Amino acid sequence: MVRSTSSKFLKDPAGEGLPLGNRPVIGITMGEPVGIGPEVVVKALADPAIRRLARFEVFGMNELMSYAADLAEISPFWWRVQHDSPRTDFDLMHDVVVRDYDEFSMLGHTRHRPSREGGVASLAFLDDAIAAAMPPSKPPGSPKGYVPLKTPGQLDAIVTAPICKESWHLAGCKFPGHTELLAHRVKAKRVVMMFASPTLNVALATVHIPLMDVRNVLTIGKVFDPIDLGHQACVRMGIEKPRIAVCGLNPHASENGLFGDEEQRIIKPAIASAREHGIDVHGPFPADTIYLDAVKKRYDLVVAMYHDQGLIPVKLLGFDEAVNVTLGLSLLRTSVDHGTAFDLVGQNKADPGSMKAAIRLAVKMSLG
16 A cells, blocks of 8 residues: 655645645445446545545446536546556556446436346446455565555555445345455455444444344454454544444343343453453443444444444434445445435435545545
8 A cells, every 4th residue: 555755735625634645546436327326426526625635546337427427517527448448457647537337338327226237337346446456465475564565556445336235136246235245355354344424433243134133143253343443443544542332232231131141241251352452442331322422522433233223323413424434354445325326316416425525534544
């Protein structure tokens, strides 16, 4: 990953100093082609302040980018290259380049629904972005701490627009979402889904599984990982000494065993282990009250036990500002915190706020 040693700084739209010089290269996947992905990508990158932060390569369809820009009365600001052109093996030096998958043009801009074709397309965008973001291998016999130089055409991070899980299923994909597919592709041993926003940061112990199965898959390790990886992410985001709160699984964190034993048997041992590793972590707390303390900045991160326990407060308090970050990968990936919104397609109503936030965080973490 490229590190700038320049002493000059520019201010990003959030007012944070970012090194000037060799700007990172951020790959953006369009996601479901007939969702709002093309629109939020165009609107986010149309902001000159965003374009100053990095160079961008969009994995998607030039046709749909142009259509979204026309609806929003935005003049095209990007360069196009065919996605399988030999030129993509080298650094593309323009501020914004679209790696065009024009073989999917039959999708058009009128099919606002899940489809096999949409799943095939969004999977192709993601697979190629992952390949471009994979870190180079270390030569045999490399000394400890050796960091390989960035290779031509390599991305510093990936930002993903929303996919349609039903489209992936129709395309024969066995993975329920980005997180699981990314973990498989990079052979990650531990992966955690985290959501970052100005108001609240949340990491999840379990992700895309039925609520009735949470009790059966929750382990000490499943709780320890979001504490540990969440701590590391907070440090990388600039929080020097993160304070972490952990939710209970049961109502009132089980009231000392009255409503279940998971807090005593699983969650408390995970917290104790994290403390032994020097992490400032507390809990388990009742999930219906701990978020109040987190919003008041008494904690920097909340670890939730299951998907909706963490996502409801995040989306309620920062729907257009929250960013999904996948922790534990060998590459950096952030994402918008919303879906494909088929009902908004073609109306020029999609808000690019979450995409802008995901880009800012990807740039910040790639330089951190």
